[in-house]
Amino acid sequence: MRHSYRWRVAALLLLAAALGLGVSACSRGGEPPAASEGGYRDATVEPVKGTDLSRVILSPQAAERLGIQTAKVRALPAGAGAARTVIPYAAVLYDERGDTWTFTSPAPLTFLRHHIKVDLIEGDQATLLEGPPVGTTVVTVGAAELLGTELGVGEE
Numbered sequence: 558m559r560h561s562y563r564w565r566v567a568a569l570l571l572l573a574a575a576l577g578l579g580v581s582a583c584s585r586g587g588e589p590p591a592a593s594e595g596g597y598r599d600a601t602v603e604p605v606k607g608t609d610l611s612r613v614i615l616s617p618q619a620a621e622r623l624g625i626q627t628a629k630v631r632a633l634p635a636g637a638g639a640a641r642t643v644i645p646y647a648a649v650l651y652d653e654r655g656d657t658w659t660f661t662s663p664a665p666l667t668f669l670r671h672h673i674k675v676d677l678i679e680g681d682q683a684t685l686l687e688g689p690p691v692g693t694t695v696v697t698v699g700a701a702e703l704l705g706t707e708l709g710v711g712e713e
Contacts, residue, residue, distance in 0.1 A: 600706050605669070611707045613660075613668045620666055626698035627662055632691045633684060641676060646683045648695040649675060650704055660696040660703050661689050668696060668703050 599619040603612045615625070628648065633641040650658045650670075657675050660668045673688035689695065696703060704710075 602707060602709075610670050613703050613707050615666045615668070617666065620699075623699040623702050625696060627694045628697050630689050630691050630693045630695060642685045642688055642691055643682050644673075644685065644688065644695050645697045646678055646681050647697040648700065649673070649678075649683050650700050652704075658704075659688065660700045662694040662696060670704065670707060671695075 674686040
């Protein structure tokens with residue numbers, strides 16, 4: 558089952574490259590990104606101190622091209638056992654080792670990968686054992702492209 562998700566992530570990363578969120582449009586290490594053909598900056602990738610993660614900051618144009626969409630982390634309805642949270646399944650990403658992640662948006666156009674532990678996937682909802690708190694904004698469309706940008710997929 559994980560194998561098919563890897564192919565989906567790879568396909569989405571290729572789509573990101575086709576949409577123009579490519580090497581010349583990204584910068585790493587907090588440097589200002591180079592201007593793209595349209596004269597605007599697409600993405601900045603800033604390391605998060607004390608972690609192996611990076612913050613991805615998109616230009617409004619890049620977010621629009623990627624079709625970034627978000628949803629809020631919700632609490633599982635009362636009476637469903639231990640306190641758990643729910644996110645749209647579309648917000649769940651798998652890395653190359655099969656670990657699960659989601660991208661949160663702590664500020665407009667700013668995205669940070671957050672490790673999650675999935676308990677159950679039912680339809681289009683993922684119930685979490687561990688993850689961001691209720692009310693946190695998570696990315697439901699464009700997360701694979703953010704992952705590619707963060708990890709430098711497609712860079713020379």
